[in-house]
Amino acid sequence: MWNEKLVEKLSGPQVVNDSKTPSGRVHVGSLRGVLIHDAIYRALLSRNSDATYSYGIDDFDPLDGLPADAQPWMRDYMGHPLCNIPAPEHSSGTDLADHYISEFLDVFTELGVGAEIYRMRDVYRSGRFNEAIDVILSKADIVRKVYAEVSNAIRPPSWLPFQVVCEQCGKIGTTEVTGYDGKEVTYECKPDLVSWAVGCGHRGKVSPFDGNGKLPWKLEWVAKWHTFGITIEGAGKDHCTKGGSRDVAGACLRGIFGERPPLNVPYEFFLVSGAKMSSSRGVGASAREMADLLPPEILRFLMIRTPPRKTVNFSTDFDYLVKLFNEHDRLVEAGLSGRATEEQKKTLQTIEVNPRSTAYHPVGFQLLTALLQLPHIDIESEIERRTTNELTTADKESLGKRLESARYWLDNFASEEDRLELQMELPESVNRLSESQRAFLGLLGSRLPRQQLTEDEYQRFIFDTARLTPIDQKSAFQAIYQALLDKHQGPKGGALLSFLDNDFLIERFSEVSYSVDGFWTETAVTRDACEEWIVGHRGSIETAAFALFINSLTSAGSSPGSTGVSGGKGVLELYLRLDDGKEHTIRVLLREFEGEGVDLSKETEDLEVQAGGILRELAEKFGLAIEERESITETRELADGSVRLLSELVASD
């Protein structure tokens, strides 16, 4: 993994650091930095490095823009340090900064992020930065030189890199410092320094220490790196351009303190698509919302599996989420099986919330969202019932989180097309399926045993029935979804059937009608194609059987039982069981007849003769013993679309 590679060459104690300004609800994108640093920290720990991970809350920064959820009174606090602004009404936060960051820090706990949190207000007020502030102010000429050389920003010779909290109006964003005598700074609170706040015009002289003011953020970086001995700190790619803030801060650290800047880990953006999430509450997806949507391991996996230099394009679309969960689950299953590669093991260590928290049997997101939408299902006990081993505590915990996640997605992000509803009646759309899809459903209904099967047994049963139809698997599953959910896709077919009542399924599938003639037209092959198939499977055919079918069509207008036959077909079905135990149906079209006055008994006779010849030839050519499975079946397709056994029709005459 990228984090392992990154720390390979490092030696000595390591201090990993990241930070965030709490100027509003924290966007999910900020979690990428948090988790990238956490992954690096964990990689260091796994190598037994002496490592710490600290996370700074930049709450001494001024409020320089209104948060998306701002209340009108906040306008008056523009320019004030975030930690000095009251919390909104009904908030449990001690102040505005605390209000916004608490929600974010809760997510840290849920994700098992091992960072030590510090708040810049405490750092400044405790005097920890006093030394750095003194040195930086004394060497302000170096800062001005770096600004000019690295980022082309020209500051007047009187400019000093510091901002005082105005003693008169309390703003920090509006003050400019113009002198430092080693003890105090001279400052002015300027009405026009920034566009977003108006200074009161006060001029004064005050100590820059112990929380009376702060360094501009690029110099704050320098003070942090110097004071805390930070060795690794990544930054979003927007800070990492040539001549950008990272370069400026690095050059200042070298110039002022003669120290090497920490290892940078530039990281790309985390982008969110899915209109609902990117526009929610006007702030884009918050970290809190993302943590509500995804269980912690999945969120860690999402943020960490992509190397930092690649953009993560997250989406709340169903397909995206199913894929994300499934990829994660394959990893977890590899871990459980004991067959995980070294790489997989490392990834598991990086995504677990706490040791072994990924040791559970995952239940797929697709299945859970489906189950939540099916009526009368107590999901937890259902899952428990059908698990061979008893559910472990970890299994139950993970299932609970996944259910919350699936519910949250259904409530907040699922589109109308995503929603599943078990259809109480056979959907009309089943009529638009192909004849073979409908024939497949009919066969499924007639083959289903009365007793309930397990998920895997149902899945095999579907595959078996598809081969016997024959129909390709995709069309088979699609037909099932259509008949049950009125959708062309859905959760794993075997799982879906396993959660529904068998009598219901038999009734539903048996209701599906189809044209035998149309079905044969779609599926019957020529004798040559049949031989080709046998050649292709020659060594593996274990048993062979056959049956004959003849179906005649009654033209509209003629009454049942009359001789109004307008045409029909005769087919030979071969049932070939291979050495893998799977049986295949090959349907060979032998006769086609049409026209009024067709002599059905002659057609039947001819079919039997023709089939007999072919069967003898096949038996000789391929050394097959082909047994008769049942005697010839004669059906008639009536003008109303129903299909009846000919014997029944004759009997009812």
Ligand SMILES: [Zn+2]
């Ligand atoms: Zn002021």
